[in-house]
Amino acid sequence: MPLYEYITTDSEKGCRICRQGFELRRPLDRPPLDLCPLCRNPVKKLLSKGVTSPKIAKPLSVTDAKKAGFTVLERRDQGTYEKL
Ligand SMILES: [Zn+2]
Structure with a gap:
């Protein structure tokens, strides 16, 4: 039951x-x-x-953070590797 x-x-x-x-x-x-x-x-x-909303909210906030500039920083690192 x-x-x-x-x-x-x-x-x-x-x-x-x-x-x-x-x-x-x-x-x-x-x-x-x-x-x-x-x-x-x-x-x-x-x-x-077992179902809690913070698990859903956390990935969304990471995505927002990436949109706010983290993706740009990651691409700069890749660009550095290309120069080498
Ligand atoms: Zn009652």
């Missing part, structure tokens, strides 16, 4: 369990949980802990 993480969509209404998020195992053939089992307020499913 896969383990899902849920958290309340409205921290004003959620109970202490869904306000900080909770984990729940659910069979695949069951519809996704959309209400907290305790307080009956709406909850949303969180993405897996």
